[in-house]
Amino acid sequence: MSDVSEVEILRLSAFPAAPGGGNPAGVVLDARGLDEARMQRIAAEVGYSETVFAVDPVVHGDARHVRVRYFSPTAEVPFCGHATIALSVALAERLGTGPFRFATPAGEVEIATAPGSVAPEASFTSVEPxxxxxxxxxxxxxxxxxxxxxxxxxxxxxxxxxxxxxxxxxxxxxxxxxxxxxxxxxxxxxxxxxxxxxxxxxxxxxxxxxxxxxxxxxxxxxxxxxxxxxxxxxxxxxxxxxxxxxxxxxxxxxxxxxxxxxxxxxxxxxxxxxxxxxxxxxxxxxxxxxxxxx
CATH class of the missing domain: 3.10.310.10 (Diaminopimelate Epimerase; Chain A, domain 1)
Known part of the structure; x- marks a missing residue:
């Protein structure tokens, strides 16, 4: 059995300008228990440029503070913007719009979400550039x-x-x-x-x-x-x-x-x-x- 079939994976397209547009991302809302090798295999099977994993979806008991990791099909990357937007929208649909905070390998990233015409709108503010x-x-x-x-x-x-x-x-x-x-x-x-x-x-x-x-x-x-x-x-x-x-x-x-x-x-x-x-x-x-x- 493949790793993908054993894990719930959402597939969303971030930043679409039109139907069929945007950048596909895999989203795993609860990656507790997945080690690095398994996350890498899942990202390779999904085949999108990145898949984001919520490795701790409730940091210190706060469901709006999430620890995440990002994997391309071949390697881990420190940060991925389109997967961040995809995860933010998925969380906003489940928990309601408002602020989130993602602990990423590149640092803490502040997230804002608000109601949109079709799906929640999301934004992230980068680490110090x-x-x-x-x-x-x-x-x-x-x-x-x-x-x-x-x-x-x-x-x-x-x-x-x-x-x-x-x-x-x-x-x-x-x-x-x-x-x-x-x-x-x-x-x-x-x-x-x-x-x-x-x-x-x-x-x-x-x-x-x-x-x-x-x-x-x-x-x-x-x-x-x-x-x-x-x-x-x-x-x-x-x-x-x-x-x-x-x-x-x-x-x-x-x-x-x-x-x-x-x-x-x-x-x-x-x-x-x-x-x-x-x-x-x-x-x-x-x-x-x-x-x-x-």
Whole structure:
């Protein structure tokens, strides 16, 4: 008998922009008694980019304080935004909307949930983010693997690494043709990501010509490359969206858009939308919902 058949697993799609959109996540609401090896086998059998496990669903007797772990089909990851949203929605449907707190391997993450038109809306506020330069050799290898020349980069937005739970290199392109035509060797990119300490995704983004509209909101399109198993690109990536918010704040400071609306998933046929709120300091907030699959 498979591990999956013995454990109750919810399957939800987080951040859908339309029916059939969003990023699938497995959700195990009670993973007490599951060891690391078994959780890894379950994540591999589920086959989604991540499955989240509530390894302690009632921390110190509080059902709204949950200790969680995240597994891709091949390895544990410190944090996963879309699985966090999926778990938040599932808990809100059972316990009622309101605040939650997740103890993750990346740190404590504050959750807010509220009633939505179809399903609860959820948001998480990331751990304290940071932004740093990419090592020159990793930057060169990354651009070579993506087939991107230095002239293809958007000069307003330099190549940097942003962290808001996971480390993500951020590659901003100025050409829509280059953005749409990305091609890469998944195995070679995975090897670079493992060496460079990028457990999440490589974030490739196109910014609008202006920084934001009169409301302080900017709409961007992102592709998040994630070679793991049969997957090569993520349809919606909450941790990358939070890191992107940190990246924008680092480069624009007080003039940063207060909100980014991130479109993702077009290239893999799963349209998604993530809302990113950027405060002057502290964690970045990412919002969306999740719907049952099937």
């Amino acid at each position: 940071s932004v740093r330069e990419l090592p020159a050799d990793a930057a060169r290898e990354l651009l070579d693997l993506l087939g991107v020349a230095r002239d293809d980069l958007d000069p307003r937005w330099p190549l940097l690494e942003a962290f808001a739970g996971n480390a993500h290199p951020v590659v901003a392109l100025r050409s829509g043709d280059v953005f749409d035509g990305l091609a890469f060797d998944p195995g070679a990119l995975r090897a670079l990501m493992d060496r460079a300490g990028w457990p999440g995704t490589v974030t490739v983004v196109r910014f609008p010509d202006g920084d934001s509209d009169d409301s302080g909101e900017a709409r961007v399109e992102a592709r998040n490359l994630f070679p793991v198993g049969e997957i090569t690109e993520d349809p919606a990536t909450g941790s990358a969206a939070a890191a992107l918010g940190a990246y924008v704040r680092e480069l624009r400071g007080a003039s940063a858009p207060a909100r980014l609306v991130v479109d993702q998933g077009r290239h893999v046929g799963r349209p998604s939308v993530l809302t990113v709120d950027i405060p002057p300091r502290g964690g970045i907030t990412v919002s969306g919902t999740a719907l049952p699959i099937g």
